[in-house]
Amino acid sequence: MPNAPRTRTAALTAAALLLSSLLAGCSDDDSGDEDLTAQELSWEDCPAPSQAEGGGNAPSPLPDGDEWQCATMKAPRDWADPKGDTIELALIRARASGAAGSRIGSLIFNFGGPGGSGVKSLPSFGESYAKLRTRYDLVSFDPRGVGRSAPVRCANDQQLDAYFQQDATPDDAAERTELLDSTEEFNEACEKNSNGMLPHVRTTDAARDLDLMRQVLGDDKLHYFGISYGTELGGVYAHLFPRNVGRAVFDAVVDPTQNPEQSALAQAKGFQLALDNFAQDCVSKTEACPIGDTAQDVKDRIAKLLKDLDSKPIEGIFPRELTQTAATNGIAQALYSRNFWEYLTQGLEQAYNGDGRILLLLSDSLNGRSENGEYSNLTAANVSINCADEKPRYTPAYVERKLPEFRAASNLFGEFIAWSMVNCIDWPVAGAADHPDVSAPGSAPILVVGNTGDPATPYEGTRRMVEALGKGVGVELTYRGQGHGAYNSKNKCVQDAVDGYLLDGKVPAAGTVCS
Template identity: 65%
Template sequence: MPHPHRIRATALTIAALLPVLLTGCARDPGLAHGGPLGQRLGWKDCPVPSVAQGDGGAPSPLPDGTRWQCATMKAPLNWDDPRSGTIDIALIRAKASGDPSRRIGSLVFNYGGPGESGVTALPSFGQDYAALRTRYDLVSFDPRGVGRSAGVKCLNDQQLDAFFQLDAMPRTAETQRVFLDSTKRFNQACRLHSGRVLPYLRTTDTARDLDLMRQLLGDRKLHYFGVSYGTELGGVYAHLFPRNVGRAVLDAVVDPTLTPEQAALAQAGGFQLAFGNYARDCVAKSAGCPVGSTPKDVENRLTGLLNDLDRKPLPGVSPRRLTRSAALDGVLEALYSKNSWPSLTEALRRAYAGDGRPLMLLGDSMNERDEKGRYSNDSAAEVAINCADDKPRYTTADVEAKLPRFRAASPLFGDFLAWNLISCAGWPMRGAVYHPDVHAPGAGPILLIGNTGDPATPYDGTRRMVNALGKGVGVELTYRGQGHGAYYSKNTCVRDTVNRYLLDGAVPATGTVCS
């Protein structure tokens, strides 16, 4: 079952060749003559997003009337053999609004997942970047395997409805067998429908796409803003192309030193911390907390609800019923942003009264299911990219052995995240490595932002990414707040610090704190 923003591992197979292949004067003849580097990006008005991208209407113009433009980039399917064929990479941009003589270049965004469509996400945040757009074209893309970029296909919508209602915390031999078999069927469906692209979805492949994109955008350096998994992609890019790194921001930083098991265990603790923060905030309200009288009471009542749902699911979004796993999806979704805490309170209040619909709608948001019952390809892409990156293949016996540590880290979420370790069971090819290499000697300063209350990418990972990048590269900024990421919290200190760095090159002192 897909899991929220799990930490990934990556591979490096031809790092020694890449600087020669893609930078400087020397170019591979197959790329330079009629290949990917011989192309021009044909920008035009954006079409309506596909269902795989998350659907919705065509992006609305920005407040100053600037229209979003879309283009398609050709990239090698297999970077180890660029002549073997290409795939399409979908791009979107809004051109810079300021004085052309002060334009820095393009600022490329990746919104994480992995599996998030940048073509759909960037317009939804467009107004937040008004200051940045004075000197940058805003650019994002669907990474390979996502949306319109050779999007991975696995199960259909009806099959996904059933899959997300499965018991993802099996406690008996029979429920374990059902969960394992269902996971394998999901993965076999990915192979059946998307087998051609599955071997080429590693984060290192997407990093190479980024450098090709940089060249086609006409930029000498890649200016980059990565969020969550996008920070891992940024770190891998810096490792492969350190001298091509421009001004780069990594927000909600992935810990690159952890194996998938260690990362899932850290997330268990992160979400438990976030739920405790939510519960304390709820009971501190002057009007009282409708889902508990104390923080412990809030947790105990949720535990009781989950146990009840295991025995008897509640009516949800008809005809589906709210199962224990579907309820946890909803809780996890709400913990990504403090702005969602009131929605979680109302959803829990309604669930305790017998109505599972609001909590299920939160879970649908997590799994990118729209009101018509259609899913984006986010969950398929997430599994495919994870399994291309991650070398470990965990068994049910492995999970059972690790459960005590996960339960100690999180009584609420430990089982759920531990059993997610088997998501690559039966995957048709091997994963790459245990964790990504982000060592980037020679790269310019990269600004990393860690949020002390981040559930999905716990704060300690920021310092470890700083250390892994190498001396003189990572610059750490701390935000004492809640939710996943910092820039989108709209904290003035964080926004001003990031904007000064990206617009003026003003590097803050490492260890700067915003609250």
């Protein structure tokens, strides 16, 4: 079924590119007794991103003229058999720009998803991390199953267009059957087309890849910047390798204590809060809000639009129409960043006049669809990693019993997110656990940054991550703002705190609040 919003920071880059303009697989050779920690990476100019990474042009040079460099790193296909077959993981870096002798090491980024390509995302944010680059090589990667790193594959582009057009909030038995049949077909295609990778894309596997990467890059400690799902990956790494943690920052924090149902319900509340804030912001401006007279009027008109689209879609981007599902996706995508609120206002204003193009573009960006109709493997990887990680398997009957609770959390997003809980129905690989283990006694301090207005990773998860990491490990920093994440909001207080820790080792006082 179409995915409900998950922790997808990487999708924001695709959205900005879309709006502003309107594989290496598995190696079956036996690695024998090869010591993968001793491998030497061959860094070269970066090619254009693959379709699985999202397509587009090769990254432009950095502001100082330096070129981005790319390489591939061998890793065990199956970490339970570390001397068996290998896969290749795609990496990207920008060499440190500071004076000789000032370099600390590599700073590895994961931008979220799960399923986002770090190779494509890092250059898009390059200028935001220029200060960090003065003392670090900036490094990111496509996690296993993602982009050019042994990507999982499910449906083709034409099938995905149909998949994302269908009704994700069934109103009767026929619609429910259609939704479940489509979900099962998608999941069967993942098993058929993913070259046996589905058992090997858990977050614990990616965490072990991170530690191998640390060693191959020549670092004694892992210096790490995790955003959104990247905070979960970082927490799992800290649990597995607490003594190897260097300076680490978690921004837009996943709640590690919640099972998938609890996480879905929290996201419904989070997106409703973001919608409330968007509506209030629109009507509070000096100029009249073009989509409603009061905040409640804004929300009521959105609800009516979605209800009308359920029975009668409007013109979108030929030949696709704007359906209720696509509109809900598009609204959710715009709530990931306050910078997109103006697009949401424009998109809603157009939709009320029968034009669904902007909302459909926003929906496309959330789903990893480029302007030429090609999809990245974001959705395939997102489903595959989540289903490999998450033990619960929710039945349609269970979801239906929970619908009143989800509707109470959000009349706009509740049902949509609730039905996403059946994504793992009949998945061929058992889920690993109810929730990740991130306890990390003995780890160096980890700066944990939460945003009070975050829709996708609600603020309450920040404190729970701090507590789960353990005493003396997590250091909480609060940003009173809007959108998904804090550092890239360009709030000076947040950036000074993060830069001070990563560059100079200065741990901010626990409980620091930025606004």
